[in-house]
Amino acid sequence: MTTAVAAPFRFFSLQVARTRRLGPSLLRVTFAGPDLHAFLSDGRDQSLSLFLPRPGQSEPAVPVELGDGWWQGWRELPDDVRAVMRSYTLRGLRRDALGRTTEIDIDFALHGVDPGAASPAGPASRWAAGARAGDRVLLLGPAVEDNRAIRFRPPEDTDLVVLWADETAVPAASAVLESLPAGTRVRAWLEVPAAGDIQDLVTDVDAEITWLVRADTSRAASASTPLALDAIRDGGLPHARAPYAWIAGESGCVKALRRHLVRECGVDRRRVTFVGYWRRGLTEEQLRERE
Structure with a gap:
């Protein structure tokens, strides 16, 4: 072969x-x-x-x-x-x-x-x-270290990295946190189905990491908005001159959070990387057919 x-x-x-x-x-x-x-x-x-x-x-x-x-x-x-x-x-x-x-x-x-x-x-x-x-x-x-299938690319002037991921994107978000230079300011929300899915992440960045557990809320599992949306609305983002956001997971949640970051938080849309890893109600085969 x-x-x-x-x-x-x-x-x-x-x-x-x-x-x-x-x-x-x-x-x-x-x-x-x-x-x-x-x-x-x-x-x-x-x-x-x-x-x-x-x-x-x-x-x-x-x-x-x-x-x-x-x-x-x-x-x-x-x-x-x-x-x-x-x-x-x-x-x-x-x-x-x-x-x-x-x-x-x-x-x-x-x-x-x-x-x-x-x-x-x-x-x-x-x-x-x-x-x-x-x-x-x-x-x-x-077969090449720096390739187009790596999407996390904060601009050089970034002074705050904002992350959101559901359980499908937690591995990528965790790898990102481990790869960033010491002292990088990060605000991250990681959403998982159960408390037992929370992990201890080893990183040198200046990070505030919040684990959001869907089983701990009254929201239905089929909700199409991320739990982080309420958290950001309540607490806002830390002050930053040039923030960069990376959000990945269920497509509907990604769309809702991106809209909030751009429209309500004032993050430049060009500084938001957003990736729909999956879409509620559709298999990957069905998504592939649509694309």
Whole structure:
């Protein structure tokens, strides 16, 4: 199988090295593979495409030739055979003494995997919940450290970084917090389904991090606005001359928060990076069709 595509991205054949449950809704999967030495990334909110096998498959089904025409070839595979493709962000990586990548971490937001869940699990949640060492996947990732799939790019004059993320974007927000220079002023709101999903983040920045737990509020789980919206309305943003905001998660929440930051808080819209990682009521396949 050909694994190269045009730089700055290429395919990597990986295996699960280990898994670790981070909380009721979050699971970390560590991947390794012989060609990870070519995986290069500056981290932050590095976007990745992960190809997963369907139930009963030992590896994801993809076209034999993964060159420039891989997308069309993948689309032409039968629906019940074609590998499940999902978008994730890089949580972390480890390198050997020569600086070559040996392992990468991806954090999965789980839903519907526990008995009695209100909604059924999607294919990625089902796969992650049952992942075992040696399970095989395919990853489309960066071969160049600074690439267009990194969106967190604060201007040089930024004097306050504002972050919002739901559980799907918490891995990226956490990586961002760990990557910023010591002393950077940060105001972050991280929204998760349960108190057990709160994590201890190690960072040298001057950060005020607020974890918002949906289970602790009376708001319905289907609400289309982030909990941070009320928090910002009540307390406002710290004074800053040139703030930069990065907001990511459910599309409706991202839209509502971006509107508030620009219209009510006066943040220059050109200094707001916003990414809809998912949309309530739609699968990633449905979103892809719409786009």
